[in-house]
Amino acid sequence: MNRSLFLTFIISIFVIHLSIAQRKTPLEYIPNGYKLFEKYKGDLNNDNREDIVLIIKDTKQENIIKNRFGDIVDRNRRGIIVILGKEDNYEKVVLNKDCFLSENEDGGVYMPPELCINIEDEKLKIHYGHGRYGYWEYIFKYLESDFKLIGYESSENHGPKVLYQSKIDFIKKEKTLSENITKDPEAEEEIFEIISYDIKIDDLIKLSDIKSFEDLDMTKF
Template identity: 35%
Template structure:
């Protein structure tokens, strides 16, 4: 029953997103950023910075639907209720008299996860959204109260070029809560180089030297912000 209900919710959410995107396509420029937040949605995150090099303070927002229909009962481990309300990422360019929608993404993880009810909100810890040195950064933090000893962080870095936000960097690290072992991976999509680090330990100095290995990506990736599915785990190879 839960899976059927979730399927219906996802269909409803996709339809709602289609209608919202269609409305934005007709009116992409609005005076204040609040005008881009639909009725019954709320603002979760807001950061400011110049993203297109014009000296104006652009905005990046994360918004969330507040429909009570997307709050479902959980009979498994974890929270007794799961908030499956969809979230959106909006990037707004600052214009002289208004804001203009520059990009959006419909694939952010929700607060709750029906498949992993013990998973904490991936956007609740750390810096989920940032603009630094003209780059847009989205960070996800994965921690489960049951079923896994690992804590994993993902950081996606985007740069505005060729009229779109391109994924230029991806960083991840895994921490084992029992052993303290840490592994890290950093990808530069512009050069295709991958830096992998192992041997670090959170609790004590490692008995083994930290090992750093440089490799090259076998595949080429060219992803725009709209294409990246933050609610899925990528294995860039």
């Protein structure tokens, strides 16, 4: 092997090793002072590559407190990191460090809502389940290098009986409200009165811009 070919070989090996060394694993995107709470996988941008959603949690000691029942609970807030898989690496597209309440918030007379992440049809769904009281869900899609809120759904229940449902399509700028007009709690049949109307919104809400989901008011639409 002549000197030129040998130098080319050495440089190629060096570049390959440097590239491998620079690759980050998804967990390396977690900021200092935070820990992994939950991890989800799925395809969020229709490229047949595995994308990662991390729910992270702050670790401030001052937020570990005694609740009204005398139990020690961790009230640190949680956040989200969305990482897209590339051919040989990952790309972080969303980091929102504290947009979710702690899982140990006081639920009053009932349990606090349970946060769950679903990845379906290249959409990121942030779901809050509240047991017999219903649920609400925020639907995001990857648009223009960020995840934007394209839909919202909620259901207000009384046990197994649905009382009210709400759906917002932010792309079509339309809201649909459904009210169960069967007031008899013993009636098995559910009859809904449905109304739809247009909403006004100039720009879609970015996941990276949401300071706290508990302050995200969907009734204004």
